[in-house]
Amino acid sequence: MKLTEDIAAGRSSLLKVNIIDVDENILNEANRLILHALTYNFGSMDSIIISTANQLNKQGKDICVINLDKSMISAMNCEQTKYNDTLKNIIYSA
Secondary structure (H helix, E strand, C coil), X not given: CHHHHHHHHCCCCCCCCXXXXXXXXXXXXXXXXXXXXXXXXCCHHHHHHHHHHHHHHHCCCCCCEEECCHHHXXXXXXXXXXXXXXXXXXXXXX
């Protein structure tokens, strides 16, 4: 519990996180992406994660989604989203 609180407060030396506001661009992209949810078998939160990464990469930030979910990886391949397949320990990028 303390580790989680330290990470969220920016006090952890192990892991740094930034809280990102979900804006209209992210929601619009997620809305478009969710149309493919049945094809790739992923959920609405996955579409928001993928869309957030894509929007931040478009802004010049180097974002890589760390994931091992095969359905989400399929969607990220389709969207050309940079991700790390933790099972194979390989980074894929567009």
